[in-house]
Amino acid sequence: xxxxxxxxxxxxxxxxxxxxxxxxxxxxxxxxxxxxxxxxxxxxxxxxxxxxxxxxxxxxxxxxxxxxxxxxxxxxxxxxxxxxxxxxxxxxxxxxxxxxxxxxxxxxxxxxxxxxxxxxxxxxxxxxxxxxxxxxxxxxxxxxxxxxxxxxxxxxxxxxxxxxxxxxxxxxxxxxxxxxxxxx
Amino acid sequence: xxxxxxxxxxxxxxxxxxxxxxxxxxxxxxxxxxxxxxxxxxxxxxxxxxxxxxxxxxxxxxxxxxxxxxxxxxxxxxxxxxxxxxxxxxxxxxxxxxxxxxxxxxxxxxxxxxxxxxxxxxxxxxxxxxxxxxxxxxx
Numbered sequence: 001x002x003x004x005x006x007x008x009x010x011x012x013x014x015x016x017x018x019x020x021x022x023x024x025x026x027x028x029x030x031x032x033x034x035x036x037x038x039x040x041x042x043x044x045x046x047x048x049x050x051x052x053x054x055x056x057x058x059x060x061x062x063x064x065x066x067x068x069x070x071x072x073x074x075x076x077x078x079x080x081x082x083x084x085x086x087x088x089x090x091x092x093x094x095x096x097x098x099x100x101x102x103x104x105x106x107x108x109x110x111x112x113x114x115x116x117x118x119x120x121x122x123x124x125x126x127x128x129x130x131x132x133x134x135x136x137x138x139x140x141x142x143x144x145x146x147x148x149x150x151x152x153x154x155x156x157x158x159x160x161x162x163x164x165x166x167x168x169x170x171x172x173x174x175x176x177x178x179x180x181x182x183x184x
Numbered sequence: 185x186x187x188x189x190x191x192x193x194x195x196x197x198x199x200x201x202x203x204x205x206x207x208x209x210x211x212x213x214x215x216x217x218x219x220x221x222x223x224x225x226x227x228x229x230x231x232x233x234x235x236x237x238x239x240x241x242x243x244x245x246x247x248x249x250x251x252x253x254x255x256x257x258x259x260x261x262x263x264x265x266x267x268x269x270x271x272x273x274x275x276x277x278x279x280x281x282x283x284x285x286x287x288x289x290x291x292x293x294x295x296x297x298x299x300x301x302x303x304x305x306x307x308x309x310x311x312x313x314x315x316x317x318x319x320x321x322x323x
Binding site: 019022023026027030031034035037038039043047048051052055056059121122125140143144145147149150164165168169172173175176179 | 192195196198199200223226227230231233234235236237238239240241242245246248249250252253
């Protein structure tokens with residue numbers, strides 16, 4: 001992802017207390033963070049909270065941001081980490097209460113498709129993503145939704161390139177299996 | 185190269201640049217294998233569908249973020265109640281300990297010992313005294 005010179009300018013203004021400059025950054029990167037967070041968590045109310053938290057964390061760490069990495073990449077890294085934490089929290093709730101939350105299982109998804117031809121592409125991608133384990137979901141979100149290349153994906157997730165490739169292959173196989181019966 | 189390895193190569197071809205030899209092997213396999221071509225089409229569709237998807241937060245997201253950010257003074261006043269409680273109890277405990285020490289000291293100075301009787305202010309009582317005390321009837 002490219003570095004935008006205006007980002008540093010806005011960050012400098014925000015560091016000096018210019019709230020509008022920070023609001024400008026939020027608006028600029030809102031959709032990027034939304035794709036990551038909603039891709040990871042699904043379209044649930046917590047996704048909005050996690051999205052807000054991404055920018056709040058950045059606000060508090062702004063003085064440490066040196067601009068070595070693109071701001072987008074920096075925010076996506078925070079978004080992925082917070083989303084993985086949220087998924088861990090959800091898993092704990094499931095372990096304790098047995099409540100499955102909003103994560104769909106492949107069977108649930110197929111059962112809900114009375115008219116596969118009319119399946120909403122957006123929702124279908126959503127549900128297909130939620131059948132993936134978080135570690136597979138994160139590579140799919142970064143590579144296939146955000147459009148990072150495999151090297152950038154590996155850097156963001158701090159895992160080897162080979163691991164990214166193998167997770168992508170496995171994830172794609174599962175997604176194909178899930179989406180096989182669903183027509184966009 | 186076996187079918188499994190070719191399938192892996194096909195998947196990877198979407199995510200990394202293949203070497204010349206790998207490219208030749210994959211192209212040959214694709215020409216010869218209709219199933220592999222179908223798989224390639226499926227993956228292409230998958231990549232396209234996922235690439236086109238757009239997720240967004242509810243309207244007013246930036247405003248919600250800004251509402252959570254401290255104002256221009258830049259300071260959030262945090263009330264650390266537990267810290268205040270700790271200080272209060274520490275003072276209370278120190279005062280209590282000081283009072284107990286003073287009390288014991290005064291008892292020692294008055295009675296010359298720190299026996300149970302002197303601390304509780306009870307005079308030693310023999311069994312006979314106790315019996316007569318209990319049997320005493322006021323006229």
